[in-house]
Amino acid sequence: MPAVMQSGAVRRLVIKTFVDLGTEHSALWDLEETVSVDEGRVVARSYLLDRLFAMWLIEVGIIQFYDCDGNMLRTVSLFDPVDARMAA
Secondary structure: OOOOOOHHHHHHHHHHHHHHOOOOHHHHHHOEEEEEEEOOEEEEEEEEEOOEEEEEEOOOOEEEEEOOOOOEEEEEEOOOHHHHHHHO
């Protein structure tokens, strides 16, 4: 997996995982994406949809998925070849 993951590929992985976790296809248009910047560098992106939340920690290379109560549902490592294939 390349050190720099394309944001579009990660977004597709997040949407696929949200659907796997029960989000209705019709809700996909409501995806909210937020970019976190620290000292001029993008350090994270977060995604909110249908009571599910995901956070991509860019430097660490992981995406963590949470329910509306803050319970972690899943972690995907973009540096793990098996997990990373899901994002391709």
